[in-house]
Amino acid sequence: MSLDKFKEECAIFAVHNHTEAANLTYLGLYAQQHRGQESSGIVSSDGVRHYAEIGLGRVSEIFNEDKISRLKGLSAIGHNRYSTQGETQIRNAQPFAIEYSHGPLALAHNGNLINASAVREKLEREGSIFRSTNDSEIVIHLIAKSREPRLKDRVIEALSQVEGAYSMTIMSQDELIIARDPNGFRPLSMGRLGVAYIFASETCAFDLIDAKFVREVEPGEVVVVNDEGLTSYFPFEKAPKKHCVFEFIYFARPDSLIFGSGVHHVRKAFGKRLAKELPVEADCVIPVPDSGVVAAQGYAEEAGIPFETGIIRNHYVGRTFIEPLQSIRHFGVKIKHNPIRELIEGKRVVLVDDSIVRGTTSRKLVKMVRDAGAKEVHMRISSPPTTHSCFYGIDTPARAELIAATYSVEDIKGFLGVESLAYLSMEGMMGALNESPDFCVACFDGCYPIPVPVAEGQMELLEKSLADANAPDDGKQTVIIK
Template sequence: MNTNPFDDDKLREECGVFGVWQADAAAALVALGLHALQHRGQEAAGITSWDGHHFHSHRAMGHVAGNFDRDEVIRGLPGRVAAGHVRYATTGDTVLRNVQPLYADLASGGFAVAHNGNISNAIKLRHDLVRRGSIFQSTSDTEVIIHLVATSTYRTLIDKFVDALRQVEGAYSLVCMTPEGMIACRDPLGVRPLVMGKLGDSTIFASETVALDVVGAEFEREIDPGEIVIVTESGIKSLKPFPAIHARPCIFEHVYFSRPDSIVAGSSVYDVRKAIGAQLAIESPVDADLVIPVPDSGTPAAIGYAQQSGIPFELGIIRSHYVGRTFIQPGDQVRHLGVKLKHNANRALIAGKRVILVDDSIVRGTTSLKIVQMMRDAGAAEVHMRIASPPTRHSCYYGVDTPERTKLLAHKLDVGGMTDFIHADSLAFVSIDGLYKALGEARRADVRPQYCDACFTGDYPTRLTDQEDLPVTDQFEMLAERAL
């Protein structure tokens, strides 16, 4: 049982992908890259390799550590080409058959795919494919892509691949393996990130730049929205087969998903989060004694808030980094005490003080309620909450496991009601305009936004076919899968 009071009420970080083309011990490099991307998915991990003759796969539930740090596992993944995936389920059950990379034998040969994102018309496509005779082996939306490639009437694999993607809605960053080469691509909106790097003569693809850093690769560039990059023995080829449209990368990558030591769209995630905190201090000042981050994701924004406000930054919540899953304790009272194994208030610092807690978001509100109570129990005179994102009022359908809209606290209550719910003395969120300002942009009402900010605004950049067109029973089925 996970007793972490801060992880049970976060938006889950979709997935992470990592690919290596032509490197010695490619699978070992992929395992290292996946370690750096572990924050993007903690439910399962998988690696598929190609040795020039055969594909080899190892997939497992749980973290990269413990599954891919054993010599016998890496030895079972030979070859100079490999791709890997860390997963948090946004569609499909949390079972081994849904763990990626997914693999299939097509008429053109083996085909493996690792996917970060979510296909927002996957249920409709799946129903159509099943009626035409396709037999699915998983409940993952990613398998839809494999079937679309397999059933395409185009001649070459790349043409089949493009044909498949033309039928797909939503968000995807893909790393695919074939006997001829490796394919990496982003959807035309560029919702999910994907970068390319070099390690000597080897080509690396990763969800974030931090994974390149970990394996010693040099960042080359981001994969452009709508771009397909093909790496073969003949070299690197770039295709842009889709009509150019206004890109809408996910703004929440800057707020929470990406690691603070990554570079996203040319900007340091750490610097952006500090800037958001500073903007929050300008918009929502409060007279207090301490600025305290909610660990760990609230730390950069809290630093920015403290620097802008002149109020001291202090670590008022101490996190233990040496506690994994705790034993299942008998009884609610002992179970509640298990919370303090992972996070505990710095009582000597907090007692009698007016504190400002800075966090990245509020989802259901249960986490914020626990944190505020922790401060009160430690003797805080006042507890003020400041959030480094606008209120999350809408569900995400592009690869983030968001609760149903009716379970989002900001959908049910206004800021005053939310303040009462979490028992804080005050609560404030950075404005949507302030968030864009921290990113060096200006959100204008007369033009399309520069980012996908649908979780805050409800402005979805694509059709949501599975929400709009399917019978109600199928919509309930999809929502049930998303919640797993």
């Protein structure tokens, strides 16, 4: 069952100096389950050795009291994974935990390293043996190869050899190191719980454990936490901030604070802008749950049209369910969404979603709303058309599969079978972000902040103009080098 969405990437969590380090990490991962449901892991440290519990599935499926009690020590790091690199296998699950000449080391990464193939090839030529297909493992190898005596310097030396997006936690016996790439693609925040330091991808993890939000880890910052306290370093060349705008559009939880703003507030502002730019005569505004809910609230409020939860989402669909032997029409969508006929019948409906990727799910949802008796369906999307793939830690289909990369809005309207279709403009989106230049918007305009490889395993950079990017797709990833 394809969700037909850009997929959330990963969540990280770390704690130093707390008697319930593993339990807090479990809760921190639980709060961030939306960022990855394929595998989850916790590694703890008691100051001498590491303890690890890692498995495939969701946090509540993997951990129990027994397992948590085996994770001894006052420090722990954890990771939820949705694969952006490497297939779903236990060997790709994180945190990576190894023993090397300096003792135990564990690492958890949210993001994607765009020069991973080249660095890995070089390391393999020099004799390194990899146990996973995951790009994050190269950082472990680079740390292990460094001759620097201090872990902090080994980490800095390793990270200065990689390019791309990373929010990362690294743990030795007695030290926690937190690093965020110079562009700050993915979110990463710091909190306190009594004397303990806490780090998480999203602040919703702090709320669950009553930790106090202190600040974001800055782009390019390396934070070292040990028994002497916290020290901050900025060892890398400064780069423009390029936070992933899709975190606001879809990925992050509405109750989180990221990139200096509340997700709910920004997401609602997208909906309000959408209503201002693209008004329509209608009887009700219905979100595609859950992704379109907050933007639909903004749209309804601005347009003065009643908001209705006209589609109900089943939140309890597991990764495996038994499909009927006899084919049921649109089963994949129906298992997750069901319309409320009384709210829809005879109505002119504004259907709001955050984005359209392939368009196949949107088309089925439109059909479902029509079958429930809608007189008209007007689709409104709270982001611009997604025309390019992501290389910075978000799982996206190849560009050729993105419907907006190939087809016009008018064509997509026909494909979806709606009376009207409109996307939030780029200007509208940037206006809702106070015209800040601090955002990556590459999946909308193809202007990649860091040059990306053209295809898997191929490191030559294709120097093309924006006009070239709009040329017919040849099946390869097209990139614009800025």
